[in-house]
Amino acid sequence: MxxxxxxxxxxxxxxxxxxxxxxxxxxxxxxxxxxxxxxxxxxxxxxxxxxxxxxxxxxxxxxxxxxxxxxxxxxxxxxxxxxxxxxxxxxxxxxxxxxxxxxxxxxxxxxxxxxxxxxxxxxxxxxxxxxxxxxxxxxxxxxxxxxxxxxxVWPNRTTSALLGRLSDQYDQVADNVLLLMGNFLHRQRKTDPDLFFDLAREVQANRVLYNKIYSTERRVFRDDMDLLAVQVNTLNSVVERLQSTPSLLNEVEGDGFDIIMAPELTQLAENIAQALRAIGRGAHYDPHPLAKAVDEVEKRFIELREEGVIERFEVRRYFQVMSFINTAQHLAEFLLVVLNKPQMPS
Incomplete structure (x- = not known):
């Protein structure tokens, strides 16, 4: 053996x-x-x-x-x-x-x-x-x-520990995105308001580890510090963007609505999750499916608005639905910017 x-x-x-x-x-x-x-x-x-x-x-x-x-x-x-x-x-x-x-x-x-x-x-x-x-x-x-x-001799590297943390945390965020979208499409089902509470604290600790690596291990080992910086900063921005989404699902009382755009939004959430997992692993990811999903959501929304479908929402419910959809769209657009950065694997 x-x-x-x-x-x-x-x-x-x-x-x-x-x-x-x-x-x-x-x-x-x-x-x-x-x-x-x-x-x-x-x-x-x-x-x-x-x-x-x-x-x-x-x-x-x-x-x-x-x-x-x-x-x-x-x-x-x-x-x-x-x-x-x-x-x-x-x-x-x-x-x-x-x-x-x-x-x-x-x-x-x-x-x-x-x-x-x-x-x-x-x-x-x-x-x-x-x-x-x-x-x-x-x-x-x-x-x-x-x-x-x-x-x-058996170097126990902080870089390896941080990469493992990032991969796990990106997976957790991807799972949360799918959970949030599922709850939104399931007649705006209530969501744990502290969904991102523990994760937000862990993400902040990543910066401390990155700074330690930058000031020490970088001088000895050949690590891609530019990619690592993108991974750390992107995760921090993603969590900040998503922290308010549970409240969007919880703030309006009463029965929810079936969302006609469910197929487009489901596809968008799945592509966001795939992009997040790829960024977390520092792996190549083709951004075209994500860009297409963003366009499909935008196109479908315009069609529904022209048909007058969105007029069924009362004001508070309208803002709830639109805020959630906009958050998902803006997150996808932000990830597209990240995926097209020169630091990302091509």
Missing amino acids: AFNAENISSHVRHGLKVGLASVLAYAAAGWIGMPYGYWAVITTVIVMQMHVADSIQMSLYRFTGTAIGAGMGILMILIFPPTHGFTLVAIFLGTGICAYLTRYDVRYRMAAITMSIVFLTSLGAEHRIEFTLFRVAEIGIGVLCAFLVSVA
């Missing part, structure tokens, strides 16, 4: 990766001749995260904070002699300045920690600056090993 890493749980894989990176960091520090290889191991354990994006983010945070803190530590070493009183002054100024600078960049928090470590552990050392640079090198080895293992 062939080995498949997907059969191993993500936490087991993460544990194996942390162990591998730790061993690699300790071996590398010893091979280079670093006297305190445990700093590399400690750094690796701190930096390694479940997802690649988080590991990259933590690597940048850890290493840049370390470099800044080491620079501050060296400055304190050069300015203040290693007496008890001056040591207290150096600790106060070095950590205080780094902590204050966190108002500009969170990396200065790690800088304050590093400054404390390198300044205090170098007390009594013959060559304090050299001692400090060795600590920075050891931490750098730990960061590098964590980074390499994270991106090269």
Whole structure:
């Protein structure tokens, strides 16, 4: 039976990766001749995260904070002699300045920690600056090993997680479109007013994941960020357009009407659902059937208006019916614009 890493749980894989990176960091520090290889191991354990994006983010945070803190530590070493009183002054100024600078960049928090470590552990050392640079090198080895293992061994990518979320959410929206149209054509049947409540919150979270990918994983992996941006932004716009539709079905009391345009509207909803599923998967979709469905709805409505059929509606019912149909038409037209964007697969 062939080995498949997907059969191993993500936490087991993460544990194996942390162990591998730790061993690699300790071996590398010893091979280079670093006297305190445990700093590399400690750094690796701190930096390694479940997802690649988080590991990259933590690597940048850890290493840049370390470099800044080491620079501050060296400055304190050069300015203040290693007496008890001056040591207290150096600790106060070095950590205080780094902590204050966190108002500009969170990396200065790690800088304050590093400054404390390198300044205090170098007390009594013959060559304090050299001692400090060795600590920075050891931490750098730990960061590098964590980074390499994270991106090269079973990479648990945020991009994959976001693509899975988008596919599921687009499918949910497509199902909701069919449900809404079915309820509308079934004599304007009542619909759950919170149909899009949970989905709207989940869609907002997609932007956070996209920004994380853009600032981290994009620098390492070759992802189609333009297409991903279209998928994220389109889903957000679609949900915003549809959130009011349940209220359109629920706001008017009394018996509903059979909709003469049911065949055209059913075809429109089915094409909208197909387009949504294709966009969610980043797959090619021929927009012509959707465009034809939009035209058929428009043509049929004009025919019915000329025949005077729509005069049967009272004012409130008329606005209810027309608002729902217009929402479906505008959504389809919006999707046609999206499908014709150069970022979409052709």
